[in-house]
Amino acid sequence: MKKPAQTSATTTDILMVSDATLRGFVGYHMKRAFNVVQADLVRTLQPFELRMLTYSALVLIVDNPGLRQSQLADAMDIERPNLVVILDELEGRELVSRDRVPTDRRAYALTATPAGQLLCKRAVAAVEAHERALLSGLDDATRATLVAALSKIEKSGKSRA
Amino acid sequence: MKKPAQTSATTTDILMVSDATLRGFVGYHMKRAFNVVQADLVRTLQPFELRMLTYSALVLIVDNPGLRQSQLADAMDIERPNLVVILDELEGRELVSRDRVPTDRRAYALTATPAGQLLCKRAVAAVEAHERALLSGLDDATRATLVAALSKIEKSGKSRA
DNA sequence: TATTGTTATACTCTATAACTATA
DNA sequence: TATAGTTATAGAGTATAACAATA
Numbered sequence: 001m002k003k004p005a006q007t008s009a010t011t012t013d014i015l016m017v018s019d020a021t022l023r024g025f026v027g028y029h030m031k032r033a034f035n036v037v038q039a040d041l042v043r044t045l046q047p048f049e050l051r052m053l054t055y056s057a058l059v060l061i062v063d064n065p066g067l068r069q070s071q072l073a074d075a076m077d078i079e080r081p082n083l084v085v086i087l088d089e090l091e092g093r094e095l096v097s098r099d100r101v102p103t104d105r106r107a108y109a110l111t112a113t114p115a116g117q118l119l120c121k122r123a124v125a126a127v128e129a130h131e132r133a134l135l136s137g138l139d140d141a142t143r144a145t146l147v148a149a150l151s152k153i154e155k156s157g158k159s160r161a
Numbered sequence: 162m163k164k165p166a167q168t169s170a171t172t173t174d175i176l177m178v179s180d181a182t183l184r185g186f187v188g189y190h191m192k193r194a195f196n197v198v199q200a201d202l203v204r205t206l207q208p209f210e211l212r213m214l215t216y217s218a219l220v221l222i223v224d225n226p227g228l229r230q231s232q233l234a235d236a237m238d239i240e241r242p243n244l245v246v247i248l249d250e251l252e253g254r255e256l257v258s259r260d261r262v263p264t265d266r267r268a269y270a271l272t273a274t275p276a277g278q279l280l281c282k283r284a285v286a287a288v289e290a291h292e293r294a295l296l297s298g299l300d301d302a303t304r305a306t307l308v309a310a311l312s313k314i315e316k317s318g319k320s321r322a
Numbered sequence: 323t324a325t326t327g328t329t330a331t332a333c334t335c336t337a338t339a340a341c342t343a344t345a
Numbered sequence: 346t347a348t349a350g351t352t353a354t355a356g357a358g359t360a361t362a363a364c365a366a367t368a
Contacts, residue, residue, distance in 0.1 A: 053334090105344060146306070154193045231325085268367095
């Protein structure tokens with residue numbers, strides 16, 4: 001139950017949040033860690049004029065050609081309406097194309113153009129390098145445990161939805 | 162490099178995203194896991210008419226009485242302007258009070274009212290119960306590794322800021 | 323000058339209802 | 346009737362610049 005640091009401290013100091021309550025609050029740490037990863041990602045993707053959402057969509061389309069929009073929205077864990085503008089952007093930049101599915105004329109099959117594939121390849125390399133740097137403080141086993149734990153939490157959410 | 166599942170699958174199916182690329186993309190898993198935790202938190206806090214941000218602020222004020230707004234913003238990892246409306250809400254509900262600091266009349270010392278302390282106590286209990294349930298798939302060691310890894314990522318972000 | 327809290331503002335992400343065209 | 350994609354819209358969360366009061 002420490003008191004907050006002296007108010008004379010400069011703003012570069014990080015407040016030592018002295019509580020037993022938030023230390024066990026996983027959501028708090030998850031949010032802060034996600035903020036860091038997200039901020040790093042934004043910087044990394046800026047040269048490619050991609051955001052996290054346009055990046056994720058592009059990668060998933062490149063790796064899963066023929067994907068339909070509803071499937072992509074599921075994979076990205078976003079609502080279908082929110083995917084539309086993302087694809088509008090990618091299609092407008094001619095990185096991705098929407099093609100009618102002959103067997104179901106309501107649906108669109110998503111594929112990446114050669115330009116989209118090239119940009120994806122370069123962006124993925126950049127992201128991988130940045131993530132390696134960001135996670136360099138963790139050993140391989142810890143990193144594997146982290147990803148496995150996050151995946152389990154994902155699933156436990158799906159099961160109660 | 163599996164193809165996406167048959168389009169005849171129902172919408173309750175989860176697309177098996179079959180790629181080597183996103184599996185190593187920690188940001189992707191972090192986002193999805195955070196979404197799950199966040200969604201659970203929203204549901205848990207609804208009876209208390211709190212959101213994640215108002216909850217975090219309230220807990221931190223209760224545990225660190227006399228905190229100043231800039232310190233709280235740092236602890237919550239948000240910008241000072243965004244904290245103002247959060248505190249307006251908590252103060253309006255008389256859960257928290259802003260009191261002038263005599264030694265620095267620019268600053269406000271934040272303290273929780275008795276009502277704020279009571280609500281906090283009950284909300285914390287609810288959140289702890291929900292997080293326990295959410296993380297029940299992880300053993301203690303994994304949970305500890307998860308929190309430690311998230312904390313390290315937080316810090317590595319701060320150091321490069 | 324610099325800092326605390328504030329206002330105004332803009333941008334991104336998220337969530338829901340309702341429409342259209344197909345099935 | 347149900348589904349795929351779309352439109353419109355509203356609500357959070359986030360980020361920056363600029364201001365008044367104070368240091």
